[in-house]
Amino acid sequence: MYVKLCGLRTAADVAVAVEAGADAVGFVFTESARRVDLDTARELVREVPPHVLAVGVFRGVGADEVRRLAGASGIGAAQLHGDYPRSAFDEVAASGVRLVRAVALKPDTDVRVGAYGEDLLLLDSPVAGSGERWDLTALDRARPEGRWLLAGGLGVRDVAEAVTLARPWGVDVSSGIESGRGVKDHGLMREFVAAARSVGG
């Protein structure tokens, strides 16, 4: 079970995520209580070892700006939320970063992993980073195959149940590992990784 811990803001957050065994860590570059500025992001990315993917989270930022921030911070992947066209994905990918396509599951959502050139598809709640759950039974109508992550209101107590129901390749969390908005709880981070991996290997 691939586990991404998102919205990290301090070097201690990164150290705990790595020690807990996270596969990927996310840094929010867009308007949010979790936003980190470029200098902070660059310092945090330096703390991420090569076997862990450093992901920059973007929404409402042009592809050229994503490229600039990706290059300046050293992230390994860009997670794009919102209505980015395929051309924007191509443009960002050309800078050498991997792509995460973040979408809410609607009737017309293209759930083919890689349809926009992405390495990972992230199925999230309609309001990303809000900690709100969404109706996982919608996956019965359109279930991705391959490298897709489930996100949206997951927490220590319910991630195992959600994994059993949705059968994702991996999971992503932010609010559920916080003690307050934008403040990571290191105990919850460790517990979340263990809980996510407690289901069927």
Ligand SMILES: O=C(O)c1ccccc1NCC(=O)[C@H](O)[C@H](O)COP(=O)(O)O
């Ligand atoms: O975290 C934010 O504030 C945010 C703002 C704008 C776009 C994306 C954002 N976050 C993305 C994530 O943290 C996660 O990938 C995902 O949405 C899970 O969030 P949560 O429901 O809080 O666990």
